[in-house]
Amino acid sequence: NQPVIPEGNLIIFDDRENKNWKLSVTVSELTQGQRKLQGGYSYTGKDGVSQPIFTGQKFLLETGQSDSVNEDILISNAWGSNYGLKYTASNSNHIGNYQGDVIWTLEDTP
Numbered sequence: 576n577q578p579v580i581p582e583g584n585l586i587i588f589d590d591r592e593n594k595n596w597k598l599s600v601t602v603s604e605l606t607q608g609q610r611k612l613q614g615g616y617s618y619t620g621k622d623g624v625s626q627p628i629f630t631g632q633k634f635l636l637e638t639g640q641s642d643s644v645n646e647d648i649l650i651s652n653a654w655g656s657n658y659g660l661k662y663t664a665s666n667s668n669h670i671g672n673y674q675g676d677v678i679w680t681l682e683d684t685p
Contacts, residue, residue: 579659584649584651585650587647587650588646590643593641595685596639598635598679601633613668615630616630
């Protein structure tokens with residue numbers, strides 16, 4: 576069970592006044608050639624509830640409101656073992672360098 580820590584911080588810049596947004600993620604399988612890493616992503620919210628993220632399906636991570644004074648909204652700076660995006664791998668996997676994609680979607684919402 577490993578936290579997924581992005582290189583640098585995931586930050587939303589929003590200088591609009593009192594507008595809503597939502598951040599979602601879509602993940603792919605992790606592969607090395609023909610091998611697939613057995614396991615899965617999950618997200619633990621600020622409420623401490625962990626939910627699975629299914630490959631190829633958009634998953635809502637966070638919602639919030641813009642702030643024209645504090646334009647930078649920090650998302651991943653507090654991610655770690657108790658909060659944030661995680662990957663849990665099965666014990667039966669082969670050692671290797673697996674790769675996959677994480678697609679971030681930021682939407683303006685009513």
